[in-house]
Amino acid sequence: xxxxxxxxIHKRFADADLRCEPVALGYRLTLRSDxxxxxxxxxxxxxxxxxxxxxxxxxxxxxxxxxxxxxxxTASGSAEPIIASSVxxxxxxxxxxxxxxxxxxxxxxxxDEELLKFYEQMVLIRRFEEKAGQLYGLGLxxxxxxxxxxxxxxxxGLQSALKEGHDSVITGYRxxxxxxxxxxxxxxxxxxLTGRGAGISRGKGGSMHMFSTExxxxxxxxxxxxxVPLGAGLAFAHKYRNDxxxxxxxxxxxxxxxxxxxxxxxMAALWKLPIIFVVENNGxxxxxxxxxxxxxxxxxxxxTAFRIPGMDVNGMDVLEVRQAAEVALEYVRAGNGxxxxxxxxxxxxxxxxxxxxxxxxxxxxxxMRDNHDPxxxxxxxxxxxxxxxxxxxxxxxxxRQVVAESADFAETSPEPDVAELYTDVLxxxx
Amino acid sequence: xxxxxKMPALSPxxxxxxxxxxxxxxxxxxxxxxxxxxxxxxxxxxxxxAIDEGTIxxxxxxxxxxxxxxxTVIATIKGDxxxxxxxxxxxxAVEQKAAESGAPAVQDAKAKAAAAIAPKSDAKPAADPELPxxxxxxxxxxxxxxxxxxxxxxxxxxxxxxxxxxxAEYQGAYKVTQGLLExxxxxxxxxxxxxxxxxxxxxxxxxxxxxxxxxEFMTFNFAMQAIxxxxxxxxxxxxxSGGQMRCPIVFRGPNGAASRVGAQHSQNYGPWYASVPGLxxxxxxxxxxxxGLLRAAIRSEDPVVFLExxxxxxxxxxxxxxxxxxxPIGKARIVRPGNDVTIVSYSIGVGFALEAAETLAAxxxxxxxxxxxxxxxxxxxxxxxxxxxxxxxxVAEEGFPVCSIASEIISICMEEGFDHLDAPVLxxxxxxxxxxxxxxxxxxxxxxxxxxxxxxxxxxxx
Numbered sequence: 079x080x081x082x083x084x085x086x087i088h089k090r091f092a093d094a095d096l097r098c099e100p101v102a103l104g105y106r107l108t109l110r111s112d113x114x115x116x117x118x119x120x121x122x123x124x125x126x127x128x129x130x131x132x133x134x135x136x137x138x139x140x141x142x143x144x145x146x147x148x149x150x151x152t153a154s155g156s157a158e159p160i161i162a163s164s165v166x167x168x169x170x171x172x173x174x175x176x177x178x179x180x181x182x183x184x185x186x187x188x189x190d191e192e193l194l195k196f197y198e199q200m201v202l203i204r205r206f207e208e209k210a211g212q213l214y215g216l217g218l219x220x221x222x223x224x225x226x227x228x229x230x231x232x233x234x235g236l237q238s239a240l241k242e243g244h245d246s247v248i249t250g251y252r253x254x255x256x257x258x259x260x261x262x263x264x265x266x267x268x269x270x271l272t273g274r275g276a277g278i279s280r281g282k283g284g285s286m287h288m289f290s291t292e293x294x295x296x297x298x299x300x301x302x303x304x305x306v307p308l309g310a311g312l313a314f315a316h317k318y319r320n321d322x323x324x325x326x327x328x329x330x331x332x333x334x335x336x337x338x339x340x341x342x343x344x345m346a347a348l349w350k351l352p353i354i355f356v357v358e359n360n361g362x363x364x365x366x367x368x369x370x371x372x373x374x375x376x377x378x379x380x381x382t383a384f385r386i387p388g389m390d391v392n393g394m395d396v397l398e399v400r401q402a403a404e405v406a407l408e409y410v411r412a413g414n415g416x417x418x419x420x421x422x423x424x425x426x427x428x429x430x431x432x433x434x435x436x437x438x439x440x441x442x443x444x445x446m447r448d449n450h451d452p453x454x455x456x457x458x459x460x461x462x463x464x465x466x467x468x469x470x471x472x473x474x475x476x477x478r479q480v481v482a483e484s485a486d487f488a489e490t491s492p493e494p495d496v497a498e499l500y501t502d503v504l505x506x507x508x
Numbered sequence: 509x510x511x512x513x514k515m516p517a518l519s520p521x522x523x524x525x526x527x528x529x530x531x532x533x534x535x536x537x538x539x540x541x542x543x544x545x546x547x548x549x550x551x552x553x554x555x556x557x558a559i560d561e562g563t564i565x566x567x568x569x570x571x572x573x574x575x576x577x578x579x580t581v582i583a584t585i586k587g588d589x590x591x592x593x594x595x596x597x598x599x600x601a602v603e604q605k606a607a608e609s610g611a612p613a614v615q616d617a618k619a620k621a622a623a624a625i626a627p628k629s630d631a632k633p634a635a636d637p638e639l640p641x642x643x644x645x646x647x648x649x650x651x652x653x654x655x656x657x658x659x660x661x662x663x664x665x666x667x668x669x670x671x672x673x674x675x676a677e678y679q680g681a682y683k684v685t686q687g688l689l690e691x692x693x694x695x696x697x698x699x700x701x702x703x704x705x706x707x708x709x710x711x712x713x714x715x716x717x718x719x720x721x722x723x724e725f726m727t728f729n730f731a732m733q734a735i736x737x738x739x740x741x742x743x744x745x746x747x748x749s750g751g752q753m754r755c756p757i758v759f760r761g762p763n764g765a766a767s768r769v770g771a772q773h774s775q776n777y778g779p780w781y782a783s784v785p786g787l788x789x790x791x792x793x794x795x796x797x798x799x800g801l802l803r804a805a806i807r808s809e810d811p812v813v814f815l816e817x818x819x820x821x822x823x824x825x826x827x828x829x830x831x832x833x834x835x836p837i838g839k840a841r842i843v844r845p846g847n848d849v850t851i852v853s854y855s856i857g858v859g860f861a862l863e864a865a866e867t868l869a870a871x872x873x874x875x876x877x878x879x880x881x882x883x884x885x886x887x888x889x890x891x892x893x894x895x896x897x898x899x900x901x902x903v904a905e906e907g908f909p910v911c912s913i914a915s916e917i918i919s920i921c922m923e924e925g926f927d928h929l930d931a932p933v934l935x936x937x938x939x940x941x942x943x944x945x946x947x948x949x950x951x952x953x954x955x956x957x958x959x960x961x962x963x964x965x966x967x968x969x970x
Contacts, residue, residue: 246717280750287748296716296753301740307706308741311713311721318669318695318719341706348701502751503785505809508838508885 176387176417177378179405186235186400190463196238196396197456198473200230203255204453205481206264207427210254210271210285214431218489219271222300223285226255228426231452232358233259235399236326236421239407244321246312248296248305249328251286252425256328260293264480268488275494276487282498294323303329303336306355310342313353313416324352324410332363334377343384343416350415354406355381357420358393364429365437378420386418393421394450397459424450510565510584517578518547518554520767521819525549526574527582536564538585545571545582550651550822551683562587631862632825633794633843633879645826653795653827654684654760654816657802658722662692665720668806669696671711672724672761681726682762682821708734708759712741712811715757720806725761728777728815735780742811743786758805760814763791764856764906765954767819771942776907778854781813782883782916788837789883791815793858795825797881800835808837815883817856840887842894846876849964850894852917853904854880861904863957864964873968883913891917892925899930900967904960909937931967936960 188196207225214223226233229252237247237259249256257267262278270277271285278288288298296312299305309327316323333339334357346353357377361368368375378388387409391402399421406417424446428435435443457470515525526548532538538558545556565584569576576582635645648656662668669692674681676689676699689697700707704725711721725731731738742755765774781789788810792798798816805812827833843858844865853861858879865875876894880887895901901921903914914935921933939953 248713278750279748279752282750283748289745289749289753291753296713297745297749299741301736304709304736304741307709307737308713308716310706311710311715312717313713314710315714315717315719318714338705338709341701341703342709344701344703345706345710498750502747502749504788504885505746505751505754505756508788508836508882 173379173382173385173387176389176405176409180389180391180402184401185395185397186404188397188400190460190465192238193397193456193460193463194465194469194473196231196234196400197453197460197470198477199234199238199259200396200453200456201474201477202264202480203227203230203233203258205477206258206268206484207254209481209485210268211427211431213268213272213485213488219285219431220273221284222251223271223431224252224429225425225427225431226252228446228451229358229360229393229423230255231396231399231456232356232393232421232423233328235393235396236354236356236403236419238400239403240324240326243292243294245323246294246296246309246316246325247328248309248312248325249298250302250305250330250333251298251300252330253286253288253298257288257290257293257295257298260290260295262290262293262295264484265487268484269491272488272491273493274488274491275498276491280498280502281494282502303333303338305329306333306336306339307342309355310346310351310353313346313351314349316352317349322411324354324407326354326356328356328358330363331357331359331361331368331372331377332366334380335363335372340380340384343381343386343418346416347381347384347386350413352410352413353416354403354410355386355416355418357418358423359420360423360425362425362429362437365433365435367437376420378418381416381418386416389417389419391419391421393423394446394452394455396452396456510586511560511562512581513544513583513585515569515576515578515580515582516547516556518549519551520769521822522549522578524575524577527569527571527576528553530567530571530583532564534564534567538562538564550649558585560585560587631859631866633841633858633862633877634845635826636796636828636841639828639830644829646829647824648795648799648827649822649824650792650795650798650816651682651684651686651821653799653825654802655686655688656827657799658685658806659688659691661720661803661806662688662696665806666696667718668720668722669698669714670722670724671698671700671707673700673702673726675699675724680724682818684816684821685724704730704733705737708737709741711757711759712737712755715742715755715811716745716753720756720758722758722760722806725759727766727773727818728761728763729773729775731759731761731777738781738787738811738813739784743784745786746810747786754809755811756809758802758808758812758814760802760805761816762818762821763815764817765819765938765943765950768945768947768950770945774943776815776855776905776938777813778815778883778905778907779912779916781815782886782913783911784884786811787884788812789815790837790881791817791855791883792881793817793820793843793855793879795823796827796833797835797841797879799827800833801837801881803834804837807834812837815855820856820859823859835881838882838885838887840878840880840882840890842876842890843879844875844877846874846898848874848898849900849902849968850876850878850891850898851902851904851960851964852878852880852891852894854883854913855906857904857906857955860906860955860957860960864904864960867957867961868964871965871970873964873970875964880913886913886916886920888920888924891920892928895921895925896928899928901925901929901933902960902963902967903933903935903937904955904963905935905937906955907938909935909940912937931969934963934967936963 207227213219233255266278273281286300309325313325363371378390381388392398528548529546532544539561540559542558543555544558547554547556562585565586567583569582675685676697679686711723714721745753745755764776790801792801805814851861861877865877868875903917905914918933936955936959
């Protein structure tokens with residue numbers, strides 16, 4: 079009886095965005111105003127549409143409801159009113175304000191040129207990773223190697239909205255895609271994977287430890303979750319120098335359960351650091367499905383306790399990702415502090431090369447590949463816009479060439495000089 | 509019978525203080541809870557509160573008196589019932605809650621224990637021979653020297669900022685950052701929540717992003733929460749990036765046993781950090797080294813773990829008055845030259861070693877004392893040169909014996925100094941147990957000058 083009841087409550091409010099019914103739970107979550115009416119955000123989702131509207135008629139709730147009507151009316155317009163109100167007015171604090179803005183205008187209005195560029199970058203990541211997998215199989219790449227196949231739209235969509243060399247990016251060990259999306263030369267990345275002296279870390283970092291301070295790409299970190307406070311440190315430096323830069327810190331659904339993530343949320347919100355926390359929710363923390371490891375599986379809500387607005391974003395559509403990035407960046411660049419974005423995505427391959435991925439069915443993977451592939455999606459859109467098949471094939475061919483060259487470079491470059499063993503331990507000599 | 513009011517110990521390490529102000533005078537009626545006086549320690553001003561009722565009999569120590577030893581009778585209270593047995597007279601009302609918290613009631617035993625733990629000798633290291641002749645020396649506490657080092661670096665480099673728990677508005681849990689907020693403002697002197705893992709990571713990230721963070725840990729015991737960022741994020745980055753990405757950061761704070769704070773707050777992490785390639789580890793003893801080396805640490809392009817010692821913060825040593833006083837990292841110092849035997853030590857151990865050397869001198873043993881100052885990179889040359897001269901060596905270390913700096917020194921002597929040895933190298937370390945709380949057990953567990961002297965006699969076959 080008890081468990082059933084509990085599940086009943088859980089189910090009923092699972093998608094209610096913390097909009098808990100006081101009677102059912104015995105308490106009310108005090109998001110004092112909640113300008114984000116469910117309707118707009120929930121268009122097309124029958125589950126969500128059914129969810130109740132349980133707000134008590136508190137004084138704070140009323141103006142909020144009015145405010146919510148605004149963006150719906152100006153659905154094609156910018157998200158400014160909501161963003162501004164959520165900041166200016168304490169009572170209007172709304173964790174879903176950015177989500178609302180995103181819901182109102184989901185897809186980025188890319189030019190054909192831009193979309194082609196996104197497509198090209200995603201194909202580059204896909205082909206690069208496939209090649210890396212191949213080289214791993216041949217024994218040319220060792221150790222841990224985590225592929226980004228399936229998640230391409232996330233890095234490309236988000237980072238296309240950043241200013242390369244100005245805004246900082248930091249991520250965990252699944253980092254090849256983020257580097258490629260930031261314009262870093264595939265040759266030196268691949269040569270790092272094969273452990274060669276010409277690699278971006280001179281062969282001393284490997285797949286998980288690559289950096290380009292020139293591009294403001296700060297790694298490449300192997301300890302799950304550690305990049306989150308490091309990212310906040312980068313954001314701290316932007317704020318300290320007042321250079322207008324923003325840090326984008328990526329981590330996974332698995333890292334989301336690390337304590338340091340919440341220590342960081344607290345300080346980032348407290349100090350209004352210019353940082354976008356990006357949870358790449360690919361469904362599995364290594365072999366543990368999200369549901370088996372996380373009490374709250376809606377990661378975008380996990381900033382609630384720190385008053386960090388969350389955004390729930392389809393990470394399989396590069397244009398939705400890009401548009402969400404616009405909303406988040408506007409908020410962060412205006413000095414409002416951090417945003418937490420959850421990008422729902424999927425990795426087609428195992429956690430790392432040594433993972434047979436027995437914890438999920440072939441069908442599940444195939445379904446994602448067939449119906450949600452970000453590259454196929456972008457391609458279909460391009461064709462719909464009248465971009466010719468030839469033009470797309472031309473890109474594919476060029477990318478294959480680029481990747482083949484990077485693999486060739488990575489295979490033929492010499493290993494690091496043995497003297498490199500002792501260099502770079504310390505910067506200075508004492 | 510009158511109740512004696514005694515100078516209270518207001519922190520675990522307080523030995524003496526200043527009786528700043530009396531708020532009562534002879535003949536005043538007082539009751540429990542009345543504030544009797546204000547007492548200044550080197551860390552804070554505390555209120556001294558009555559716990560008995562009666563009339564103030566006599567004020568025995570005038571206000572403004574400095575250096576009043578803990579346990580000194582400072583006033584008397586005539587009780588209503590003169591036959592009443594004298595009770596411990598007063599408890600301090602902790603106005604500013606010190607980091608070590610829970611200021612104990614004044615008791616003779618407590619005061620005696622504190623005095624017993626404190627080193628008795630005022631032995632000072634020899635003046636640095638490399639200083640220009642005629643340099644003015646300014647007596648400075650280690651605490652002030654550290655603060656001055658940070659302030660001077662902050663004045664010349666606006667990338668330098670200080671972050672940690674209670675570093676700003678509280679003025680530092682141990683008052684090391686006193687005055688920095690006032691001079692540099694909240695942008696550069698930043699109070700954090702109690703969240704070591706988080707702010708150590710933010711500091712390391714800020715260093716990667718081009719700033720020069722000085723991260724204060726209230727004590728290095730709490731840095732255990734953050735050790736992943738010190739080692740995995742800070743120490744390994746330069747190597748992993750092939751020299752592309754640096755992490756110029758200083759992690760600093762008190763390290764090692766304090767006084768009567770129990771096992772979780774009493775550990776020397778020097779050997780832990782010194783075992784990690786990619787880190788610089790500094791553990792100074794006196795004020796000049798604290799200042800000169802902290803400045804060097806802040807200027808360094810490498811991540812530095814800077815280990816201080818709470819028991820040494822209040823000690824005064826000469827600091828040269830020079831505009832740009834910076835000392836080289838990685839150089840040991842001979843703080844007492846000698847010919848018969850070498851005592852190698854660092855941090856608080858140096859004080860004990862110097863004290864032991866004095867005792868030994870009276871017995872005709874001329875000991876050379878080396879302060880390592882930097883634990884990584886370790887100055888082997890100075891140690892080996894001294895061994896070549898004296899042919900006998902003892903390592904004195906306030907820390908656990910197993911896998912210690914002492915172990916490392918002994919290993920170096922075996923590998924590179926074997927031909928010079930006339931006796932086995934011995935070590936004097938803390939006992940191999942978690943540090944106990946009881947005063948007698950704590951004293952037994954920690955190193956002191958007599959243990960060092962005894963060990964030196966052994967290697968001298970005396």
